[in-house]
Amino acid sequence: MSSLNRYWSVVPAAGVGSRMAAAVPKQYLHLHGKTVIEHTLSRLCNHPQMSGVVVSISAGDEHWQQLDLSSHNNIHVATGGVERCHSVLNGLQLLSGFADENDWVMVHDAARPCIHHDDLSHMIDVLKDHPVGGLLGLPMADTMKRSNAAGEVLETVSRENLWRALTPQMFRLGQLQQALQVALADAFLVTDDASAIEYIGLKPRLIAGRGDNIKITRPEDLSLAEMYLAQQEKS
Numbered sequence: 001m002s003s004l005n006r007y008w009s010v011v012p013a014a015g016v017g018s019r020m021a022a023a024v025p026k027q028y029l030h031l032h033g034k035t036v037i038e039h040t041l042s043r044l045c046n047h048p049q050m051s052g053v054v055v056s057i058s059a060g061d062e063h064w065q066q067l068d069l070s071s072h073n074n075i076h077v078a079t080g081g082v083e084r085c086h087s088v089l090n091g092l093q094l095l096s097g098f099a100d101e102n103d104w105v106m107v108h109d110a111a112r113p114c115i116h117h118d119d120l121s122h123m124i125d126v127l128k129d130h131p132v133g134g135l136l137g138l139p140m141a142d143t144m145k146r147s148n149a150a151g152e153v154l155e156t157v158s159r160e161n162l163w164r165a166l167t168p169q170m171f172r173l174g175q176l177q178q179a180l181q182v183a184l185a186d187a188f189l190v191t192d193d194a195s196a197i198e199y200i201g202l203k204p205r206l207i208a209g210r211g212d213n214i215k216i217t218r219p220e221d222l223s224l225a226e227m228y229l230a231q232q233e234k235s
């Protein structure tokens, strides 16, 4: 059964990256010889089990067309939306034009260029026969505090069984599409894909991922990602 599985990737890449305070959206910043988005898309495209990639690009984006990857045979372009969840749904809708509803889709942030093939392969191994799907995560290492709006500690939250949600997040195409539609119809703007699957009552599986799969969010993340990419090249 699992040998018949097909795997696709949908990459939301329509954010503006306001926390980077840079002149271009963060996915177009240069890092270790190419742009952030080129690292991300090449890693996904070059994985031996990946059938193809859909990338969601903002309607007013002037940078995408300038990349060689924009004419890649196996990269299809959908239009980005107002929030990440809209960009993902647009990508899934485009994908459903040529993929089967039971195919697996890995949704992966364009802003995570250090995604390693080992993480992708491990995720496929763990989830290929899973009834729901799941996501990469990292168990919390720090002590967790909840504050009020003034920054005063209200409580210390136990970090037992507490994870940071990373991407890729891998679900069946039809089920993820349906889950996102239900969440959006209820005006629930999910910040990751697993939240939509949880919303329809299912339990995604968490899989411990690599710690170098960081999301470029703040200026200091660029040099960290640069270091991780250089390290990965050596090992």
Ligand code: C5P
Residues within 6 Å of the ligand: 011, 012, 013, 014, 015, 016, 017, 027, 056, 080, 081, 082, 083, 084, 085, 087, 088, 109, 110, 111, 112, 215, 216, 217
């Ligand atoms: O802003 P944040 O880092 O949470 O965005 C995660 C990913 O979602 C990024 O790759 C970003 O480009 C994408 N995104 C999108 N459409 C939006 C907002 C964010 O595709 N409207």
